[in-house]
Every structure is written in structure tokens, then in C-alpha cells.
Amino acid sequence: MNEHRTGPVRSAAAREAILAATARLFQRHGYDHLTIEGIAKEAGVGKQTIYRWWPSRGALIADCLVDGRLFSVNFVVPDTGDLLRDVEEWLNSMLAIVDTPDGAAIMRSLVAAAADDTGVGNHLSVSLGVDRELADRLAVGIRDGQLPEGTPVEVLGQAILGAMIMQALGRKNEQTMPMQSLVRFLLRPVAG
Amino acid sequence: MNEHRTGPVRSAAAREAILAATARLFQRHGYDHLTIEGIAKEAGVGKQTIYRWWPSRGALIADCLVDGRLFSVNFVVPDTGDLLRDVEEWLNSMLAIVDTPDGAAIMRSLVAAAADDTGVGNHLSVSLGVDRELADRLAVGIRDGQLPEGTPVEVLGQAILGAMIMQALGRKNEQTMPMQSLVRFLLRPVAG
Amino acid sequence: MNEHRTGPVRSAAAREAILAATARLFQRHGYDHLTIEGIAKEAGVGKQTIYRWWPSRGALIADCLVDGRLFSVNFVVPDTGDLLRDVEEWLNSMLAIVDTPDGAAIMRSLVAAAADDTGVGNHLSVSLGVDRELADRLAVGIRDGQLPEGTPVEVLGQAILGAMIMQALGRKNEQTMPMQSLVRFLLRPVAG
Amino acid sequence: MNEHRTGPVRSAAAREAILAATARLFQRHGYDHLTIEGIAKEAGVGKQTIYRWWPSRGALIADCLVDGRLFSVNFVVPDTGDLLRDVEEWLNSMLAIVDTPDGAAIMRSLVAAAADDTGVGNHLSVSLGVDRELADRLAVGIRDGQLPEGTPVEVLGQAILGAMIMQALGRKNEQTMPMQSLVRFLLRPVAG
């Protein structure tokens, strides 16, 4: 009746080593150049152990992403009552990454990963704080009257992130100014 | 004075065959799965002929992009005087692609190409009519008083495109509604 | 203390298939025209498996040579007491190969292989029975008084083989007569 | 009726440059590694000019060989009346080449060329002074009574050269002693 399984169970150490190696190599060399063999060697692990638990390279990145292993910062949106200032807080933490050559490269790599892996694609804007934190704060802004009724908060957040990504893809080096003016335009005071 | 080079000249037929094959295979199988060997075979051409003129897979896609070989439509923004309607015209031509499973896949592939090739990245928003057509139309909108002074037209266009790309990366199937409400929100009438 | 290696072990089947394919293709098409890719395809094996175990095309031929896969005959020198007859026995088995268009071509190919690979060069005269069988039989001839004291048996054997090879390189079709008279001259009775 | 040809004739300068480049590259890098493109570049000549006049890489080597461009020495056999001394004279000029690492490598390359090109094969022993000079001298030896009647002079010469080539193929470094004892054995005084 009871389903007894013998033998060792999934090694937590291996999982940890694999994800850590993945994050390290991803940041260092980008998504292309990220290879299963390279991860296995870096992690001191057999290839089969990776294939046993993850279906693809992208799935590893997705796991790193939800574990927050790819960025050292937290993408939270504070709520001080001042909508513009709060959103700019979040924006600045993004710009600190994206307005840097290495950070922009990591972001492009992440986009590449999102493009070929559903898991990464699904979690990308969530992990960057857009779908929850930012959207929620915008919703509060509507209640406060700082944004018009009917503001499409989810897609608005994605537009802001999308603009940043477009700039990174276009190898624009100076994102801070344009992104700030975009956000100020979008969140401009509701006309009285 | 004039710099004379002798010898055979670049074969226009080969160039045409290569770009046509590239576009065909890109649309059919996506950016990953796009191989130089595959293109060479499809085009009936030696690999070296490709490497002689293009430094990378991405450069081929960039050339296809600027030649307009990847999409059958033109991304123009009309000017009827009605800003919202004109922008929605452009938006609909984008949605006709992106709100389709195959079209969304092509768009993701294009993003992947942009992520690893500077040339594609640079031309992406241009080729989709954002940096010129759309930005110009928005600028006219400012002059007409339909948009506030100081509207950051370039980055605003990229935000719209970026939102669509984020939806495609997130494998959202229904883009039409959210994108239309985003555009209506962004171009909402200036309060009198 | 004991050096334990884990993991899969070298596939004997692959080794066999590779060497068999090499011998087959070598005999059929010659040393130039012998390609690693061709061997891999013929053997139903990945190229990497060949490169993993052999450093070069020549090393494959060397292995075939020491395994006796290139010739169906054995180059032994009998010892009936009659030196000339015994050596002619060996000579005839060589001539059966070399005085044939195909056989001469194989011999030329083998020389080409010996010219660019140390392994083949080292084993060539051994494998044709010259350095051991023939030299030993000549040494016996000295003891029997059929050859003068001080006869340099090793280099004498190589001279006989070398003469045959020179004829093959010179595309001489009729080797039997000249080689027989050479051997008779070299082994002419010691004057009493 | 008369077949009039107009236009420039074959360029002697090009022929010279090509053969000089061939000899240079052959000596420097060996027969494999000798490429038509390399020769063309080294000679400052178009590839077609080579293909127009020579059918193959081997034919170029054959031409270099008959022009005496591959060795700086002349392989003549003097006639002082002392057969052994005369033949050793020739032998020493060969050993000066062959008993040297570079010289042995060139000889092996020459053998490789002979193995895949009929022209080289045909002229090899001629160009090294074996078929004419050495054979003739041996014939004189017969007339002088220094060699027995019926000595097969042509194949005997090829045996001597062949022994040297076998040593070179076997990567034997010390050829001088064995070759000298071989020659002394072969030309040992006719028993009175």
C-alpha cells in the first residue's frame, strides 16, 4: 500500500551548486555561451544530474530568476503617498542596472532567455517587480486620484519596462534621462 | 586617382538567394534553429559566400529587417488629423502580427536576434515604424495640441512597442484589448 | 591505492568498426581520399569518437597495419635450409601484391602514409616481415655459411623492400623479374 | 590554313616565380601543407596561371625536381677506377641530406609526392642520380671485373636508394653507418 522508494533523494547540494553556477556563468558570459556542460563543470556535477531535474537551459535561468539569483537588488515600489517619487524609486533601481554596459548586457541576455523559454518569459516582468509591485502601486494611485480612472495599470507597467528593454536592445547608452521623462509624462498630474 | 579594383564582383544572385533563404527559414523555424549551414543549403550557396559578406547570423537578420523581408506589411502611420485613430491604424497592423501565435513567435525570435546582434537591435524599432513614422506623428500631435508640450515622443513610441514585446515574451495570447486601452490612455485628450 | 576510474569505458565495437572502415576505405580509395568524415560515416560512428582515440589519419593506418588489416597474407619467411628458396618464398608473397596494379597502388598509399605519420613509418618494414622474419632468416644464413660474415642483415632486408617500393613509386609494372634477379644477386653463393 | 595565334605568350617570369615559390614552400613546410593558393600568393601570381600550365600540385614538384630546384647538390658518380670509393662519393652526397632532420623530412615529402604523382615517381630515382649515373658506374664495374657478370645494375641502384628511403620513413636518425656497410657489402670484391 505505502509507496516505498529506496535510494537517495534529490541532492540539495547539487541543486544549489547548479543554480549558483548557472547564475555566475550567465552573468559572466551571457545566455548564449551558457552551456549545460559548462554549468556541470563549474558546479562539479554530472550533466545527467542537470538533465534529470531541468528540461532545458532556459528552465535553469527561470529558476535563477524566481530565486532572485540574477540581481542583487530588490525591485520594490515604496508607498510614501507621492506616486511619482515612489515609481521613480523603482525606476532608479532598474536604471542602476540597465544604464550600465554590463547590466544592459545582462538584461539583453535575459530577454534572449525569455524569448526562447516560456518559463523565463512568464516570470520576467514579475521578477522585475512590474506585474505586482508596480501595478499595485499604480492602482493605489488611481484610488488616490493621482491617476485617471480606467488607467490600465498592468500594461502601463509593462510599457515602462518595455521601453527600458527597447533601449537596451537598441544599445542606447543613456537611458536615465529618457526613462525619467517618460515616467513623468505617464504619471503627469491629472488635470483638475 | 580613382581606386580601381579588378576581379569578379559580388554576385547579386547569391546575395538575393541568401537573404531570401534567411527570411524564409527565420519565419519557418525561428532564430535559434537558424543555422548558416541551413541557409547555405536552402540558398544553394557555399558557406564561405555567406561568411565573406556577413559576419554573423544576426547580421543576416539585420539585412533582412532593413530590406523589409520579414514582414509583408508596411508599418506606416497615416495622418488624417485624428491622432488616436492614426496611431491605432499602426497599432492594428502590429497586432495583426503579434496577436497571432505564429506572429508572436516571429516577434520573439526577432527579439532574440536583437539581443545578440547590435545591428538587429539598432534597427528593430526603426523597422517597425516606431522611431520615425510613429514618433513623427506624435510630434505632429503636439503641434496640433492633441498632446501636451514636452511629450517625449521617441521614448513614448518605444514604450508602446515595448509593451507589445513584453506581452509576446510573456506568452500572453490576447494582446488586442490591453494594447488598445494602453494607447487610448497614453493619447487621452489633453484636459482643456 | 588502486586508481579507480568511474564512467563508461571505451567501446570495443566502435574501435572495431572504425579500424575496419579505415582499412576498407584505404584499400578502395587510397590514402589521399581517405577522410575522417568518410571513415566516420562508413563506420556509423561520430567523428568525435575517432578524434578522441586517434590523433590523426595516419595513426589509424598505423593501427590497421599492426593489426594486419591491410593485407590478407602473412609475410613469413620459412626456414627449409635453402636460403635463396626461403627468401624467394617471402618475395613472392610481396610480389603477389606489388606486381599488381591495385596492389602497387596500395603500396604507394602506404608509403604516403608512412611519409606523413611516424607510427606508420616505424612499423612499415616490421609489418611486411622485413625487420624480423627476413632479417632473422638472413642471420641464420650467415651461421650456415650461406652468407658472408658481417652481412648487414637489417639494412639488407630494407634494401630489398626499398627496391620494391622504388619500383612501385616509379610505376614499373613488371617487378617480378628484376626483383628476383636482385635477390639472386644479393644472396649469391659465397665463393669457396 | 596556317594556325595563327595572337596575344601574349607564356610569361617566363610567372613560370620562374611559381617554381621558385613551390620549391621554397616545399622545403619549408613539406608536401602536405603545400597548397596551390599558398604558391600563388608566395609567387604573386593568380591561381589560374598555375592551373593553366600545371595539372596538379605533383606536377609542380616534378618540374622542380627535373630543374634541380629541390637540392643544392649534384648527384654525380665519379669514375676514378675505384668502384667502391666512387659509389661512396655519391652515397655521401645523399647522406649529407638524408642524415639530417630537415633533409630527411624533405626526402619523406618527396616520397609522398612520388606516391601521389606519376611524374614525380618516374623522375625520382633519375633525379637522385641512381638510374643513370649510378647504374652506369656499376656497369663499368662489371666490365672492370669488380662486379660479377649479370649484376642487375638498375635494380641494385634502386635497392641502395630504397634502403635510404626506408630508413628515412622509419625515422632512423643514424643512416651513415648502416648505409656504408650496406654499400660495402653489395660491392664486396669478387672472389678470385
Next chain:
DNA sequence: GACTAAGCGAGACGGTACGTCAAGTCTTGTC
């Protein structure tokens, strides 16, 4: 003196093979 017609340097072209890298699967022996 214009007009062929070839030789020539240069090098693009369709191919074949090179030797390397990584994919994903399978096998072996240890824990």
C-alpha cells in the same frame, strides 16, 4: 592604328573536409 585574342593578377563562387564544441542519451561504478 584599331582590332582581336590570349595571358595575367585578383578574387568570388559552389563545394568538401577540417578539427572543435556542445547537445542530449547512455553506461559504469560508487555511495
Next chain:
DNA sequence: GACAAGACTTGACGTACCGTCTCGCTTAGTC
């Protein structure tokens, strides 16, 4: 039975040369 190690087939990489084929120039007769 999970694991580290690593051999296996497959397929693509980017490079080197092959031998053929234009190009535009220069040079030698012929008309």
C-alpha cells in the same frame, strides 16, 4: 537510485583549399 564521470551519435561551427569562373588590364600579332 541519485550521483560524478565521461563515452557515445549528431549536427553546427568557422576556416582552409579545391578547381572553375569572371573581371579589367596589358600585351602581341593581324588587318
